[in-house]
Amino acid sequence: GQNIDQPTEMTATEGAIVQINCTYQTSGFNGLFWYQQHAGEAPTFLSYNVLDGLEEKGRFSSFLSRSKGYSYLLLKELQMKDSASYLCAVDWGYGQNFVFGPGTRLSVLP
């Protein structure tokens, strides 16, 4: 199968840092994506990792370890508007395309 696992829910405080983990089956891996989805809206692209290491983009960073089948999304200086679901998605290549994880619902509290 193409199992992707994420925690179901997380809670953090405004101004804090939160790390959302994602694990996936490694065979045939072609790239890993993080999306943000606010309730009732379409997912929007946050980051893409295909090589090991950390990709930083403002308050958001994403890390990948291909050998471990592991990624995380790091959100710094949390704001209330960051309350959303965060979806990890894996591209397993042509013909198999994207598969999304179950998503992690993040609640940012004042």
Add this chain to the structure above:
Amino acid sequence: ETGVTQTPRHLVMGMTNKKSLKCEQHLGHNAMYWYKQSAKKPLELMFVYNFKEQTENNSVPSRFSPECPNSSHLFLHLHTLQPEDSALYLCASSQEDGTGLVGNTIYFGEGSWLTVV
């Protein structure tokens, strides 16, 4: 505005009705997708079209019928649906080369909220 437009945004239909969801992408992409998102469930890939050919059909019931007349348009024809088919249906597009995704992302439309009564 993501370049992927879906209509209608909201649809209520009876179980005996026939309706269609429409998706149009203005990004020049060659791959289009239908996803289903039910409450508290992951996004489920339903259909994929690469270069107008269907390459993926994830065991979707035949009451859902996709149509891709060209690389810019994608339809999802709905017939004799069940209440459990009520969900958000998302269209997406991407650029594919011979080995996979180009441009590092896929682009989603705003979705069509479907309620089956």
